[in-house]
Amino acid sequence: xxxSKIALGVFLVxxxxxxxxxxxxxxxxxxxxxxxxxxxxxxxxSTKQTITFLHWRGxxxxxxxxxxxxxxxxxxxITVQMQxxxxxxxxAQAQANLTxxxxxxxFTSFPGAEFTAIAKAGLYTDLSGQAFIQDYNSNLLGxxxxxxxxxxxxxxxxxxxxxYNQDLxxxxxxxxxxxxxxxxxxxxxxxxxxxxxxxxxxxxxAGQFFNDxxxxxxPDPKVFTGLLDGSSKLTDSGFLKTFQQLSELAKKGYFQNxxxxxxxxxxxxIFAQGKSGMLALGSYQITPVNxxxxxxxxxxxxxxxxxxxxxxxKYVGIxxxxxxxxxxxxxxxxxxxxxxxxxxxxxxxxxxxxxxTSQMVTVKNVNYTDPALKAMEPELTKAxxxxxxxxxxxxxxxxxxxxxxxxxxxxxxxxxxxxxxQKAIDQALSQK
Amino acid sequence: xxxxxxxxxxxxxxGLLFLVFFAVPTIYGLSLSFTNWDGLSNGFKxxxxxxxxxxxxxxxxxxxxxxxxxKFVVSVVxxxxxxxxxxxxxxxxxxxxxxFLRTLYFFPTILASVSVAFIWTFxxxxxIGILNAVLKIVGLGHLAHAWIxxxxxxxxxxxxxxxxxxxGQLLIIYLAGLQQIPVEMNEVxxxxxxxxxxxxxxxxxxxxxxxxxxVVAYTTIQSFRAFDLVYAMTNGGPGSSSEILATYIYxxxxxxxxVGYASAVxxxxxxxxxxxxxxxxxxxxFRKSA
Amino acid sequence: xxxxRIPLVWIYALLILIPVAVVIESSFKSLVDxxxxxxxxxxxxxxxxxxxxxxxxxxxxxxxxxAEVTVAALVMVLLFGAMISYAILRLPRVLGxxxxxxxxxxxxxxxxxxxxxxxxEMTKLNLVDTLGGLILVEAAFLMPxxxxxxxxxxxxxxxxxxxxxxxxxxxxxxxxxxxxxxLSLPSVASTAIFGGVIVWNDLLFPLLLTKSNTNRTIxxxxxxxxxxxxxxxxxxxxxxxxxxxxxxxxxVFLQRYFIAGMTxxxxxx
Numbered sequence: 005x006x007x008s009k010i011a012l013g014v015f016l017v018x019x020x021x022x023x024x025x026x027x028x029x030x031x032x033x034x035x036x037x038x039x040x041x042x043x044x045x046x047x048x049x050s051t052k053q054t055i056t057f058l059h060w061r062g063x064x065x066x067x068x069x070x071x072x073x074x075x076x077x078x079x080x081x082i083t084v085q086m087q088x089x090x091x092x093x094x095x096a097q098a099q100a101n102l103t104x105x106x107x108x109x110x111f112t113s114f115p116g117a118e119f120t121a122i123a124k125a126g127l128y129t130d131l132s133g134q135a136f137i138q139d140y141n142s143n144l145l146g147x148x149x150x151x152x153x154x155x156x157x158x159x160x161x162x163x164x165x166x167x168y169n170q171d172l173x174x175x176x177x178x179x180x181x182x183x184x185x186x187x188x189x190x191x192x193x194x195x196x197x198x199x200x201x202x203x204x205x206x207x208x209x210a211g212q213f214f215n216d217x218x219x220x221x222x223p224d225p226k227v228f229t230g231l232l233d234g235s236s237k238l239t240d241s242g243f244l245k246t247f248q249q250l251s252e253l254a255k256k257g258y259f260q261n262x263x264x265x266x267x268x269x270x271x272x273x274i275f276a277q278g279k280s281g282m283l284a285l286g287s288y289q290i291t292p293v294n295x296x297x298x299x300x301x302x303x304x305x306x307x308x309x310x311x312x313x314x315x316x317x318k319y320v321g322i323x324x325x326x327x328x329x330x331x332x333x334x335x336x337x338x339x340x341x342x343x344x345x346x347x348x349x350x351x352x353x354x355x356x357x358x359x360x361t362s363q364m365v366t367v368k369n370v371n372y373t374d375p376a377l378k379a380m381e382p383e384l385t386k387a388x389x390x391x392x393x394x395x396x397x398x399x400x401x402x403x404x405x406x407x408x409x410x411x412x413x414x415x416x417x418x419x420x421x422x423x424x425x426q427k428a429i430d431q432a433l434s435q436k
Numbered sequence: 437x438x439x440x441x442x443x444x445x446x447x448x449x450x451g452l453l454f455l456v457f458f459a460v461p462t463i464y465g466l467s468l469s470f471t472n473w474d475g476l477s478n479g480f481k482x483x484x485x486x487x488x489x490x491x492x493x494x495x496x497x498x499x500x501x502x503x504x505x506x507k508f509v510v511s512v513v514x515x516x517x518x519x520x521x522x523x524x525x526x527x528x529x530x531x532x533x534x535x536f537l538r539t540l541y542f543f544p545t546i547l548a549s550v551s552v553a554f555i556w557t558f559x560x561x562x563x564i565g566i567l568n569a570v571l572k573i574v575g576l577g578h579l580a581h582a583w584i585x586x587x588x589x590x591x592x593x594x595x596x597x598x599x600x601x602x603x604g605q606l607l608i609i610y611l612a613g614l615q616q617i618p619v620e621m622n623e624v625x626x627x628x629x630x631x632x633x634x635x636x637x638x639x640x641x642x643x644x645x646x647x648x649x650x651v652v653a654y655t656t657i658q659s660f661r662a663f664d665l666v667y668a669m670t671n672g673g674p675g676s677s678s679e680i681l682a683t684y685i686y687x688x689x690x691x692x693x694x695v696g697y698a699s700a701v702x703x704x705x706x707x708x709x710x711x712x713x714x715x716x717x718x719x720x721x722f723r724k725s726a
Numbered sequence: 727x728x729x730x731r732i733p734l735v736w737i738y739a740l741l742i743l744i745p746v747a748v749v750i751e752s753s754f755k756s757l758v759d760x761x762x763x764x765x766x767x768x769x770x771x772x773x774x775x776x777x778x779x780x781x782x783x784x785x786x787x788x789x790x791x792x793a794e795v796t797v798a799a800l801v802m803v804l805l806f807g808a809m810i811s812y813a814i815l816r817l818p819r820v821l822g823x824x825x826x827x828x829x830x831x832x833x834x835x836x837x838x839x840x841x842x843x844x845x846x847e848m849t850k851l852n853l854v855d856t857l858g859g860l861i862l863v864e865a866a867f868l869m870p871x872x873x874x875x876x877x878x879x880x881x882x883x884x885x886x887x888x889x890x891x892x893x894x895x896x897x898x899x900x901x902x903x904x905x906x907x908x909l910s911l912p913s914v915a916s917t918a919i920f921g922g923v924i925v926w927n928d929l930l931f932p933l934l935l936t937k938s939n940t941n942r943t944i945x946x947x948x949x950x951x952x953x954x955x956x957x958x959x960x961x962x963x964x965x966x967x968x969x970x971x972x973x974x975x976x977x978v979f980l981q982r983y984f985i986a987g988m989t990x991x992x993x994x995x
Contacts, residue, residue, distance in 0.1 A: 066782075097934060103475065126478075144562060268556070270564060276761075295956070407676055408675075450806030453865055457865075458870075460847065462832070538981070586808065592849060609875070611916075612916045666794060686838050695842070698838065701839070702835065
């Protein structure tokens with residue numbers, strides 16, 4: 005019995021220390037394996053600082069690797085360690101990361117509910133006085149502001165309007181319509197020609213397409229955000245009209261077969277085959293249509309206009325500023341972190357990022373060489389509305405609205421769906 | 437037999453590991469169900485049972501998630517347990533073909549959930565999916581569906597994907613169980629002239645009780661927790677027609693920043709599974725002694 | 727019954743084989759061909775995805791990390807789990823049930839509840855971004871499954887056999903190591919397969935607990951090909967297939983513990 009006791013004790017200690025020991029051993033010795041992914045070497049000289057940069061854009065890794073090595077050359081004391089977590093895992097992982105005491109130094113966040121929650125928890129360093137703020141288009145910085153402070157700087161601009169097939173349109177002699185009747189006729193003509201008028205991507209499009217549909221039906225942003233305090237309801241006329249119009253599109257068969265069961269990748273592929281008029285996503289999908297699907301046709305952006313006459317339409321499209329760079333309030337290397345954001349804000353670096361990733365940026369004086377971006381540049385001068393869904397700072401309310409859209413598209417009566425959605429909102433507000 | 441004190445030593449290493457790295461954080465996490473913590477801020481308030489009260493009286497999405505979870509779990513448990521038993525019986529012998537088939541059946545379990553989700557989203561796609569294409573070829577085109585886009589259908593479509601991914605895994609438990617049945621038992625029964633069917637019901641099936649208990653309980657727990665697949669394929673949609681408890685906990689904790697509330701859901705989640713599992717153990721043991 | 731069971735087995739095999747074949751074929755396609763030509767790529771098969779994967783990511787290094795984490799966690803979990811299962815068998819009945827119950831309940835906790843507390847605890851213990859910390863957490867989270875399966879089978883072991891060994895003067899460790907464990911090998915092998923797959927494929931904890939490239943595991947390596955708007959599926963499939971090889975090997979290796987041939991007479995049909 006004694007023997008077994010000793011054996012067990014030795015084993016227990018042995019196993020645990022072996023596990024911990026071999027782990028720390030590896031983290032010390034394995035440094036040579038990192039080269040290919042760049043950014044990650046961790047030499048520890050006393051003057052050197054390592055900052056962590058957390059974001060969700062896997063497709064930007066090669067471009068960021070280049071930018072980071074340029075930054076490290078200019079700032080030999082600072083090493084940037086990039087950590088990429090795809091957007092479907094991002095919110096949960098970032099939350100845990102920021103809660104801890106050694107979280108990322110520079111991190112990105114989404115506008116709207118996520119930004120508000122992080123701001124409320126006091127996790128942003130105020131960037132208001134930073135010189136690099138001047139490098140940005142001041143009217144594109146709003147999504148990162150709260151109470152007059154610039155807590156984060158949005159880096160990208162996207163246009164959340166359907167992408168349309170310009171070649172197909174001109175072949176059929178169609179023009180982007182300027183009122184609701186025109187939009188219905190357009191869809192009818194596409195359908196009559198055997199094409200799918202609108203390709204809808206299940207989970208994603210509901211939240212995207214709704215923005216375009218609602219922007220002119222509920223033109224007053226205060227009325228829209230009234231959903232957050234109960235001063236407006238989903239059953240109010242503007243919202244209801246939007247749901248009725250969505251229902252009309254679904255009933256007339258203007259979406260492809262099974263819109264809610266189609267994934268984003270499949271929708272993109274269907275649109276890329278050239279047999280459909282519009283893809284109900286946004287400007288960000290132009291590159292995947294081109295690159296992943298090798299489509300040769302020209303594309304443009306157009307939002308459905310839902311008003312009876314063109315002059316009633318206050319807006320012609322939607323923009324979103326996102327990928328908001330922030331500095332962790334708990335960071336021990338704030339100066340280095342701010343230096344890194346400052347570097348990203350320089351027009352030539354921002355141009356390198358934009359052209360390398362085909363993303364339009366919020367930085368001023370950027371020279372776009374990428375043809376897709378060049379074509380998109382004029383959009384910025386149009387009457388655009390900031391994505392209404394991102395003005396809803398309560399994600400539960402956002403989901404209630406998106407669920408209502410999905411219910412309508414799966415055939416629920418618009419009034420009944422709106423009532424159900426409003427019930428969900430009431431409940432979300434009572435939980436606050 | 438008298439219990440020797442030294443037996444308690446056997447529990448120390450595993451118990452310690454479990455306590456420090458599992459039980460402590462878990463108990464802390466569950467205790468948050470009595471708070472309003474948002475998951476980000478430094479502080480929180482104790483709110484007593486108000487999260488629980490809200491869940492039961494006010495939260496229709498929660499009620500819907502409970503219903504969806506039960507539909508999902510019941511379909512998976514019945515079909516998956518049945519399949520894994522049948523295939524274990526058929527593929528029992530270690531012939532080359534059987535070993536190959538068992539490995540093939542097991543393969544989906546190895547695939548990362550992102551691949552399983554992609555495969556099934558692709559199969560179910562209403563326009564370019566394989567399933568609808570096959571139905572059309574065999575003349576059943578009228579059965580074609582938007583499998584995960586149809587609110588009445590989606591939860592069962594997800595259950596099929598889950599069964600596909602895990603049947604080969606639970607087959608292993610049945611193989612382990614079948615192996616523990618002494619050869620003589622079957623020989624004796626056969627000499628006494630029992631038919632194969634009788635041997636199965638009178639000898640094999642009762643002796644498989646421990647394996648069946650484990651398979652049924654494990655499948656129940658696993659399908660209750662089937663987060664990855666549902667999250668990747670539908671994220672609870674369309675609407676909230678495939679919202680299950682596991683995705684609802686995620687949404688509350690991380691999308692809505694109600695970590696405290698999510699913990700309350702998790703607490704109920706745990707109690708419900710515990711009760712169901714205990715009932716299963718009870719029923720299966722009762723049957724054994726009868 | 728033969729007429730029924732042969733087609734059944736092969737139909738199910740096809741249900742698995744076809745999608746898996748699609749994945750394998752897709753890993754040899756270009757991204758353009760993936761959707762545009764679901765059946766056969768217009769531009770022929772290519773090993774481009776494998777090339778991208780091996781050139782852009784230090785795959786071998788991640789492989790070694792994954793293997794280290796999986797093996798270390800499995801060794802701990804199998805041994806400790808078997809020991810606890812044995813203790814459950816030898817403890818007074820009620821106490822045994824309680825211990826079994828506590829571990830089983832551990833399986834019923836959704837990970838979303840304890841992921842933040844685990845992260846906070848690991849930060850305090852200074853174990854974030856070490857493979858050792860990851861191993862301990864993975865092992866701790868596997869303990870419930872291990873006790874559930876091994877313990878569930880050990881309960882059925884004949885007590886007389888153990889009794890006899892005690893009379894012969896064997897101590898607890900000897901009984902456990904020489905009698906109980908060998909008799910439980912099928913369930914230990916099952917647990918090894920279950921646990922091996924869980925740890926090998928785990929995304930959540932490596933994401934949460936490792937930061938630097940030196941400590942990344944295989945599933946994380948594939949994440950850089952998952953984009954926000956476009957996902958490079960051929961590369962991901964190539965990675966999934968390559969990284970599944972060790973698990974297939976493990977499975978085939980552990981199959982020899984399912985030497986069920988001798989009981990086959992019972993159900994031979």
